[in-house]
Amino acid sequence: DGGITQSPKYLFRKEGQNVTLSCEQNLNHDAMYWYRQDPGQGLRLIYYSQIVNDFQKGDIAEGYSVSREKKESFPLTVTSAQKNPTAFYLCASSIERGSRELFFGEGSRLTVL
Amino acid sequence: GQNIDQPTEMTATEGAIVQINCTYQTSGFNGLFWYQQHAGEAPTFLSYNVLDGLEEKGRFSSFLSRSKGYSYLLLKELQMKDSASYLCAVSPHGGYQKVTFGTGTKLQVIP
Numbered sequence: 562d563g564g565i566t567q568s569p570k571y572l573f574r575k576e577g578q579n580v581t582l583s584c585e586q587n588l589n590h591d592a593m594y595w596y597r598q599d600p601g602q603g604l605r606l607i608y609y610s611q612i613v614n615d616f617q618k619g620d621i622a623e624g625y626s627v628s629r630e631k632k633e634s635f636p637l638t639v640t641s642a643q644k645n646p647t648a649f650y651l652c653a654s655s656i657e658r659g660s661r662e663l664f665f666g667e668g669s670r671l672t673v674l
Numbered sequence: 675g676q677n678i679d680q681p682t683e684m685t686a687t688e689g690a691i692v693q694i695n696c697t698y699q700t701s702g703f704n705g706l707f708w709y710q711q712h713a714g715e716a717p718t719f720l721s722y723n724v725l726d727g728l729e730e731k732g733r734f735s736s737f738l739s740r741s742k743g744y745s746y747l748l749l750k751e752l753q754m755k756d757s758a759s760y761l762c763a764v765s766p767h768g769g770y771q772k773v774t775f776g777t778g779t780k781l782q783v784i785p
Contacts, residue, residue: 596775601682603678603763603777606772609772619772649714651717662722663707663773664719665718666716667715668714668715670714
């Protein structure tokens with residue numbers, strides 16, 4: 562079955578460490594996104610990518626980095642520069658045209674100790 | 675910029691009907707999404723309204739008024755499994771989507 566796979570589901574990190582969250586999709590979607598979700602707040606866009614080797618900053622890109630070397634993969638690195646990284650991270654993908662529905666992965670919960 | 679408002683929490687009784695409202699003020703508008711999200715899980719797509727009016731899909735219906743910047747999600751014959759957060763999200767104009775989400779409405783269905 563097609564879908565989006567995020568890993569790991571839970572991750573603990575010490576302050577000052579970088580961590581990379583994986584996101585893989587086999588839906589043949591062109592666009593991929595990373596969102597952050599905090600309690601009491603809506604999903605906030607970190608980065609998005611329309612095509613391979615191209616990506617754009619979202620609303621809260623500071624302290625994060627991404628790459629899009631393959632259509633299927635869009636990993637997110639949470640760097641030590643991110644001041645408050647503890648959150649639930651959601652990866653999504655969509656076809657660029659059509660209903661533009663977002664398909665989400667199961668999420669990765671990052672906790673900084 | 676984008677501003678989306680929806681109630682933080684709602685409670686409704688099993689078997690009843692509940693309406694979750696969403697108002698938006700955006701610099702561009704193409705359509706409005708509703709997503710359902712159970713606690714600790716990923717959001718799942720419910721509806722996408724582009725034109726004014728009501729769209730019905732089983733127990734769930736979604737309404738849009740573009741001139742008023744207003745939408746609602748109507749849930750009928752509520753079931754306990756409908757307890758979840760319901761996210762309103764706006765898709766802007768342009769050839770590339772950059773969806774903005776509201777803070778979500780947490781619905782609790784009680785017996």
